[in-house]
Amino acid sequence: MMGGDRGANGHAGGSRRTRPWPRALGRSVARRTLALAFAAPFGFAACTGLAGCGFSMISMIPLASAQHAPAASGAAPPAAPPAASSVASSADDPAGAPAVVPPRRFGIGRQADAVDIAGWDIDVRPDGHGLPHGRGSVKEGEAIYERRCAACHGEFGEGAGRWPALAGGSGTLAADRPVKTVGSFWPYASTLLDYIRRAQPFGAPQSLRDDEVYAVAAYLLFLNDLVDENFVLSRETLRNVRMPNAARFYDDDRESAERAFWNANPCMSGCKDSVTVIGRARALDATPPDGAPRAAD
Ligand code: HEC
Numbered sequence: 001m002m003g004g005d006r007g008a009n010g011h012a013g014g015s016r017r018t019r020p021w022p023r024a025l026g027r028s029v030a031r032r033t034l035a036l037a038f039a040a041p042f043g044f045a046a047c048t049g050l051a052g053c054g055f056s057m058i059s060m061i062p063l064a065s066a067q068h069a070p071a072a073s074g075a076a077p078p079a080a081p082p083a084a085s086s087v088a089s090s091a092d093d094p095a096g097a098p099a100v101v102p103p104r105r106f107g108i109g110r111q112a113d114a115v116d117i118a119g120w121d122i123d124v125r126p127d128g129h130g131l132p133h134g135r136g137s138v139k140e141g142e143a144i145y146e147r148r149c150a151a152c153h154g155e156f157g158e159g160a161g162r163w164p165a166l167a168g169g170s171g172t173l174a175a176d177r178p179v180k181t182v183g184s185f186w187p188y189a190s191t192l193l194d195y196i197r198r199a200q201p202f203g204a205p206q207s208l209r210d211d212e213v214y215a216v217a218a219y220l221l222f223l224n225d226l227v228d229e230n231f232v233l234s235r236e237t238l239r240n241v242r243m244p245n246a247a248r249f250y251d252d253d254r255e256s257a258e259r260a261f262w263n264a265n266p267c268m269s270g271c272k273d274s275v276t277v278i279g280r281a282r283a284l285d286a287t288p289p290d291g292a293p294r295a296a297d
Pocket residue numbers: 026030145148149150151152153163164165166180181182192195196200201202203208216217
């Protein structure tokens with residue numbers, strides 16, 4: 001059943017549906033917040049646009065490295081400035097010739113430490129490896145979803161305006177217009193945790209606590225009719241969630257399935273006795289007639 005059908009069934013009705021932001025406004029706010037999210041790992045206090053961020057990135061890096069450089073991370077101390085190190089003194093060189101020592105480091109940045117790496121190393125695998133501690137119920141998820149997600153994804157995951165749908169679409173994958181959603185397409189529930197935790201809500205990624213991510217993921221599973229309303233999602237229960245489309249994902253088998261096609265000696269000339277033209281672009285109205293105005297004119 002499509003997520004949109006729930007609304008049409010009178011469960012909610014269009015009137016309660018949250019209005020999407022005006023698109024242009026939404027995009028620019030999202031872009032600005034994204035820039036902020038990008039900036040955060042580098043330790044900027046604030047920046048209001050990509051250009052601003054770029055500027056502060058250049059001016060901040062040497063500062064950060066100076067603060068952290070030698071003792072704090074146990075990294076090798078930065079090399080002396082290249083100008084001083086590139087031609088070493090000949091004092092202890094028996095031959096007396098100046099030794100040219102290429103700078104091995106530029107003296108900026110520092111070795112990533114365990115805390116830095118932990119901030120980036122947040123992937124969750126289909127077998128559950130990497131799942132954070134936490135839990136959240138469908139009911140808790142509903143409240144969070146309505147506040148943080150519904151403006152774009154629709155109250156029932158049907159997608160508001162042109163924002164993506166997250167529910168419904170089951171049975172449409174082979175149709176002319178497949179509706180690919182979490183429920184109809186995604187093979188693993190772990191991806192929900194992984195993706196929401198790293199990238200959503202769009203424009204404010206990584207602003208949800210792990211419990212909130214579990215809750216909102218539980219609610220999305222519920223909107224896709226995959227769990228009931230009393231379900232609580234956690235590291236343990238997530239492993240038991242089976243996604244309907246999982247079996248249709250398989251390892252790339254083109255090497256065997258298309259073996260006949262992969263010919264080591266492909267025919268390069270005279271491959272067919274005769275050639276029959278079965279269609280022409282003009283018949284499809286794909287070729288504008290001579291002298292017709294071009295679209296840009
Ligand atoms: C400002 C609008 C906006 C908000 C708010 C928002 N999203 Fe999204 N969401 C998007 C956009 C845009 C994409 C597609 C991003 C892409 O493809 O890079 C997306 C993609 C997704 C997807 C993947 C859909 C797919 O099938 O590929 C999931 C899951 C998702 N969002 C969940 C959430 C959740 C959960 C929340 C609330 C915590 C949320 N989103 C809030 C705009 C939004």
